[in-house]
Amino acid sequence: MTAASDPFAGEGWLDRVHCEDALQGLRRIPDGSIDLLIADPPYGLGKDYGNDSDKLDTVEYLRWTEQWIDAALPKLKANGSLYIFLTWRYSPEIFVMLKQRMTMINEIVWDRRVPSMGGSTRRYSSVHDTIGFFARAKDYFFDLDAIRIPYDEQTKKARSRSIFIGAKWLEMGYNPKDVWSVSRLHREHKERADHPTQKPLEIVERMIKASCPPGGVVLDPFMGSGTTAVAARRCGRRFVGFELNPDYCELIRQRLVALEPASQQDEQVTG
Structure with a gap:
């Protein structure tokens, strides 16, 4: 594909991570074209992703969450599924939001295997992430x-x-x-890239193998370090995603290039 061609023409939107806001890019993904949606949105905790995407107050954050959910869900096939990473602070509200649109299959607890050192003295230390597993229909792929x-x-x-x-x-x-004990990616971990909330391949590959048929398409609206794209490629699935930060887009490109010959990766990330 040349830089001048339309990356969304025909199947041109597939196997790409587009460097743009998901709320804009999702408009161009055909409805009913996605087998599995994996979302790891900002948690609303004020982390620095090179922009202000994680610096919304509670009302703004939940309003934004509803916006992207309503933009993304129509892209799923009738038997498609969704996994969403969340913090316990907002998972109750977002689960209710999703239950009004889909069937909740599981609440999964990701035990990050955080060492028992230090922590709060006024509450229990938080050592897990919450993952919601939802499906559009009873005959969802699993x-x-x-x-x-x-x-x-x-x-x-x-x-x-x-x-x-x-x-x-x-x-x-x-x-x-429904309790997944998988170590977080500490600084010395061989998978670790330069991203503050990178998710382990083990977790994302499990989601893809279970909930996306071979050759199917995985959508990730918030690619971050690109773990979903890498996992999809390793599992023999196709992918599409969005990422705002151009530095992370380059990181994703590098991770994909490491998997296959560069000649096949030249247009993996489009501007």
Whole structure:
């Protein structure tokens, strides 16, 4: 694709991270074209993302959240799903907002494995993020087998009674359940990029494998460090997303280039 061509012509909007406000760019994504929406919006905690996107007061933040939700949900297919990362401070209000538009499947607690050091002396230390899992219809896509966690050999050996022989759940592993204990990306972590709230590939890949069919399309309105794009590519899915900060757009480009030959990545991020 040349710089002069329309990045949204035909399938030109696919496999791109567009450096623009999602509220603008979402208008050009065809309705009913997305299998899975993964949203990691600003949490309303005042973090510095190189702009003022996380510096809204409560009323403004919830109003903005409703705006992007109403812009993004029509892009989902009839059996599409949504995962949204949230802080406990706003998850009750946003869950209610989403319940008026979709069916809530799970509340997932991401235990970030924060070390027990220091913390508040006036309340319990917050060491988790809240993730909402929603679907548009009862027949939403969900592939549990793709995300089962294998049992170790000792556990399999302990289940040697005849009633367990050949049991699918024993051979393939167990359901990850709704508490995900996955370490946050500390400074020395091999995945860590220069982004303050980067999410682990393990979490996003689990979402994609479970809730987006092979070859399907994942939308992320707030790409940040590009983990959703990287995870989609690694899992054999297509993607589209938006990111306001041009520095993060370049970071995403670099992460994608690291996956494949540069000749295939030249137009991954468009201005």
